[in-house]
Amino acid sequence: MPDQLPTFGPDALGADPESRAVVDLATRGHQIFPTLSDDELQRVRRFGQPRRWADGACVFHACGASPGMLVVLQGHLVCSRGNALGERVEVVDYGPGQFSGEVAQLSGRPPLVDGIAVGELEALQLDAPAIRALMMAEAELGERVMRAYILRRVLLIGDHPGGPILIGPPAHAGLFELENFLSRNAYPYTRRDPARDPEAAQLVREHWQSESDWPLVALPDGFVMRNPTLVELGRCLGTLPRIDRDKVYDVLVVGAGPSGLATAVYAASEGLSVMVLDQRAYGGQAGASARIENFLGFPTGISGRALAGRSYVQALKFGAEVAIPAQATRLLCHERPLKLELDDGACLRANTVVLAAGARYHRPELPGLEQYEGRGVYYWASPVEAGLCRGQEVVLVGGGNSAGQAAVFLSAHARTVHLMVRRGGLEETMSSYLIERIAAAPNIQLHTRLDLAALDGDEGGLRTVHCRGIADGRELAFETRHMFLFVGADPNSDWLRECQVGLDDKGFVLTGADAGRDLHGRGLETSVDGVFAVGDLRSGSTKRVAAAAGEGAAVVAQIHAYLAN
Numbered sequence: 001m002p003d004q005l006p007t008f009g010p011d012a013l014g015a016d017p018e019s020r021a022v023v024d025l026a027t028r029g030h031q032i033f034p035t036l037s038d039d040e041l042q043r044v045r046r047f048g049q050p051r052r053w054a055d056g057a058c059v060f061h062a063c064g065a066s067p068g069m070l071v072v073l074q075g076h077l078v079c080s081r082g083n084a085l086g087e088r089v090e091v092v093d094y095g096p097g098q099f100s101g102e103v104a105q106l107s108g109r110p111p112l113v114d115g116i117a118v119g120e121l122e123a124l125q126l127d128a129p130a131i132r133a134l135m136m137a138e139a140e141l142g143e144r145v146m147r148a149y150i151l152r153r154v155l156l157i158g159d160h161p162g163g164p165i166l167i168g169p170p171a172h173a174g175l176f177e178l179e180n181f182l183s184r185n186a187y188p189y190t191r192r193d194p195a196r197d198p199e200a201a202q203l204v205r206e207h208w209q210s211e212s213d214w215p216l217v218a219l220p221d222g223f224v225m226r227n228p229t230l231v232e233l234g235r236c237l238g239t240l241p242r243i244d245r246d247k248v249y250d251v252l253v254v255g256a257g258p259s260g261l262a263t264a265v266y267a268a269s270e271g272l273s274v275m276v277l278d279q280r281a282y283g284g285q286a287g288a289s290a291r292i293e294n295f296l297g298f299p300t301g302i303s304g305r306a307l308a309g310r311s312y313v314q315a316l317k318f319g320a321e322v323a324i325p326a327q328a329t330r331l332l333c334h335e336r337p338l339k340l341e342l343d344d345g346a347c348l349r350a351n352t353v354v355l356a357a358g359a360r361y362h363r364p365e366l367p368g369l370e371q372y373e374g375r376g377v378y379y380w381a382s383p384v385e386a387g388l389c390r391g392q393e394v395v396l397v398g399g400g401n402s403a404g405q406a407a408v409f410l411s412a413h414a415r416t417v418h419l420m421v422r423r424g425g426l427e428e429t430m431s432s433y434l435i436e437r438i439a440a441a442p443n444i445q446l447h448t449r450l451d452l453a454a455l456d457g458d459e460g461g462l463r464t465v466h467c468r469g470i471a472d473g474r475e476l477a478f479e480t481r482h483m484f485l486f487v488g489a490d491p492n493s494d495w496l497r498e499c500q501v502g503l504d505d506k507g508f509v510l511t512g513a514d515a516g517r518d519l520h521g522r523g524l525e526t527s528v529d530g531v532f533a534v535g536d537l538r539s540g541s542t543k544r545v546a547a548a549a550g551e552g553a554a555v556v557a558q559i560h561a562y563l564a565n
Contacts, residue, residue, distance in 0.1 A: 257284025259535030262552025283308025290409030376462025398486030
């Protein structure tokens with residue numbers, strides 16, 4: 001059987017905050033595929049353009065130009081998805097009164113399915129701006145459309161996902177990187193092992209030539225990519241849209257963590273043009289949190305991915321543009337508008353820039369660490385990693401809240417979680433509710449006053465983690481294929497030095513009075529006019545999700561004040 005891994009539950013995009021159960025089409029079909037009344041169709045007419053297609057005509061292609069939202073007035077629109085293996089599955093048949101699309105259409109991105117007219121098709125076509133205008137002008141109708149779009153994406157991600165097929169050896173680091181990228185961005189995909197799947201093996205025979213070709217990626221339109229970079233894959237799938245070099249944005253946000261997404265939501269909702277960049281996935285480090293239980297308004301807790309997914313869709317709803325993966329490499333502060341260069345050579349212009357790039361995962365100085373990254377060494381714990389270590393021994397290093405959340409999450413999947421810290425306990429660095437949860441978990445073993453010493457592995461990846469007692473020098477070895485590192489973070493600010501944004505001695509960005517200027521109430525502005533910093537990247541910030549989101553919201557008022565002057 002194919003090695004198919006469902007990537008997300010409903011919380012991927014915030015579809016169901018109280019349950020992780022799979023979306024049931026039988027009970028929620030009226031929400032996923034609603035039928036609009038005659039009165040509602042009349043209200044939609046002022047936002048759409050009437051279109052006609054003959055019977056059998058192709059209305060749109062997967063991975064092609066976005067069709068926007070089609071509201072069927074007559075005939076039928078049948079949507080199906082295929083793949084490079086020649087397989088095709090019918091997804092849905094839209095009849096009169098129903099509307100097509102899912103989350104991708106909010107930003108004009110390529111569809112995930114093909115659409116064919118059955119009978120003479122008459123429909124209203126709404127492009128991305130028109131969809132957003134409908135949602136703003138018709139609140140109740142817009143809520144139904146938004147709920148349907150989110151649930152449809154969850155269905156596409158479900159037990160038999162569409163999207164690209166990832167093919168390669170299970171332990172391959174490149175395969176893991178692509179899988180993690182798609183998973184964290186809530187993009188449907190399937191992973192297949194050519195050693196077990198005859199159809200995947202056939203694609204390997206046709207397209208694979210050497211070890212450097214791993215992994216293969218078979219796109220829905222039949223094209224097969226060899227070992228693509230994240231940027232190459234993002235361009236093909238539409239997560240990395242074409243950059244308009246002539247456009248000057250009001251706000252350019254670098255980083256799509258909680259602070260960056262909060263800035264995008266509030267700025268876009270107040271009419272500012274916004275572009276958000278992130279080099280890997282929306283949500284940042286918070287998006288990798290298995291469960292956040294102390295965020296205001298969620299008494300039962302919420303996963304970092306659900307919180308990030310809701311914020312991401314909300315930003316799209318208000319018209320913010322999001323480009324992933326897009327890595328900022330250079331900020332030119334001596335020019336106006338400000339200019340930001342990306343790693344692919346593209347250049348964006350904006351009147352203000354918000355630095356929300358957060359911090360990157362700290363890598364301890366450990367010989368051989370790099371060769372095991374993605375092959376047994378991980379810096380976050382998502383369902384992808386949990387699936388890899390099911391029923392196995394794992395080592396988790398770190399004593400902060402992120403480490404505690406990861407330990408609790410992994411304990412539901414792994415046989416034993418060995419939690420290793422340098423201190424004598426967890427009380428100084430971890431919230432009490434997590435300490436209590438860890439103490440109550442029978443398969444979490446806490447090891448104190450231990451430090452990493454060495455790693456051993458084989459062709460399959462990591463095999464042994466060697467540790468040494470800090471006080472007594474005792475040696476201890478864990479036989480494990482999976483080690484998770486939550487040992488702090490370094491500020492993601494190296495690319496700012498040419499711009500001469502003021503940094504503290506640890507590399508975090510100085511703002512307000514700390515930046516040495518009288519900023520007239522703009523306490524989140526840096527030493528450079530029009531450049532602001534929020535969230536974990538800002539010097540002196542509280543390293544909490546709620547605090548980051550608060551700063552992201554607060555900076556918008558300061559941006560308005562700057563633009564007004």
